[in-house]
Amino acid sequence: MADVVFPSDYSQARGDFLRAAEAAGARRRTYALPGHRGPDGGELCVDTAYVGPPDPEKLLVTVSGTHGIEGFCGSACQTGILLREGVAREAGPRTGVLLVHALNPYGFAYLRRVNEDNVDLNRNFVDHGAPPHNDAYDAVHATLVPPGSPAFSPHELVADLTVLRERLGPQTLQEAVTRGQYRHADGLFYGGLRPTWSRRVFQAVVAEQIAGAAHVAYIDLHTGLGERGVGEPIFRGGRDAHAHERARRWYGDALTASELGTSSSTPIVGNTATAVADGLGPGSRLTAITLEFGTQPGPEVLLALCADAWLHRHSSPAEAVGSELKQLIRAAFCPADDATWRERVSRRAREVFGQALAGLADAKPGDAG
Known part of the structure; x- marks a missing residue:
């Protein structure tokens, strides 16, 4: 089994993915970001690749790059494991595998977690006529994104974040920051004022390539939370009464749930699994997870996000992408020089993809599983 190759930039990731998809005989579609x-x-x-029968009854869907820079890991797993190693071709009868590559291509290319408008795509799938405002974020925004700072001072920011963490407590601070917010366009975890281009593309993918399946296993690939190198399957839904029980059977005791307080992730709103659940036909079943690979301790990841927000407030995208500050966010979401981390990620992704396909294979039409 060959080593999984982690790309050095978005262009390499896309080229590798497209070549592997062609070699696998996948049906491909491309959606180009305008402007x-x-x-x-x-x-x-955004590129999609499908391997399997024309009208699958069961479908494994994997998504990379929802959070831009996190696509380095997700793309490597899709290209190296599902396509080059042929795992996608090992799906059972009437089962297809759909790979959605670089859902946020701008963030991927410019080493950002957010899109071209500073929107966190995984907080964008909400009703923007009545967004779920996060009042707790208002109280911490000025610390995370200090107004008018002419220079970035990591030591000063670390001190301010430490005070905030000690005052609120780590859990309360994480919940305030990460839940999603809709008032501060220059802030962290901003959900936007309207559906983004990537959201509209993904909804089209759901309607055209996912909605016909009777049972969908959904895996959104992420990095940045949890223990380093550990792939945590976080339950993200399925609206039938047996969805959580089914996910537990597939993924075992490692499965966590933000709403139950067992996950490294606090509860969030507006994630991509919402679009899949909304787009499936009556009677269809969804078993959705985020597969989250830990990188650094939470305070270091938050520092990297604050540094990146400051950088893009004070620099053009072309200047920012070449800045030394980008080393912080790259280390926080895809360690470039840690072969052990990459090997652990690859091994775990292989395992979870296998669990999803085995779960689909065992599911019978009309049953709870």
Whole structure:
């Protein structure tokens, strides 16, 4: 089994994915982001690749790059394991595998977690006519994104964040910051004022390539939370009464749930699994997880996010992507020089993909599982 290759940039990731998809005989579609180009002048695209029968009864869907820079890990797993190792071709009869690559291509290319408008795509799938405002974020915004700071001072920011953490407590601070907020366009975890381009593309993918399946196993690939190198399956839904029980049977005791307080992730609103649940036909079943790979302790990840927000307030995208400050966010979401981390990620992704396909294979039409 060959080592999984982690790309060095978005262009390599996309090229590797498309070549592997062609070699696997996958059916491909491309959605180009209008009005933007990558740092190298190339197109920024969401690409999909499908392997399996024309009208699958069961479908494994994996998504990479919902949070842009986290796509380095997700893309490597999709390309190296599902396509090059042939795991996608090992799905059972009447089962297909759909790979959605670089759902936030701008963030991937410019080494950002957010999109071209500073929107966190995984907080964007809400009713923007009545967004779920997060009042707790208002009280911490000025510390996270200090107004008018002419220079970035990591030591000063660490001190301010430490005071905030000691005053509120780590859990309360994490909940305030990460839940999602809709008032501060320059802030962290901003859900936006309207559906983003990536959201509209994903909803089209759901309608055109997912909605016909009777049972969907959904895995959104992420990094940045939890113990380093550990792949945590976080329950993200399924609206039938047996969804959580079914996910527990598939993924075992490792399965966590934000709403139950067992996850490294606090409860969030507006994630991509919402679009899948909304788009499935009557009677269809969804078993959705986020597969989250830990990288650094939470305070270091938050520092990297604050540094990146400051950088993009004070620099053009072209200047920012070449800044030394980008080393912080790269280390927080895809360690570039840690072979052990990458090997652990690859091994765990292989295992979870296998669990999802086994779960689909065991599920019978009309049953609870």
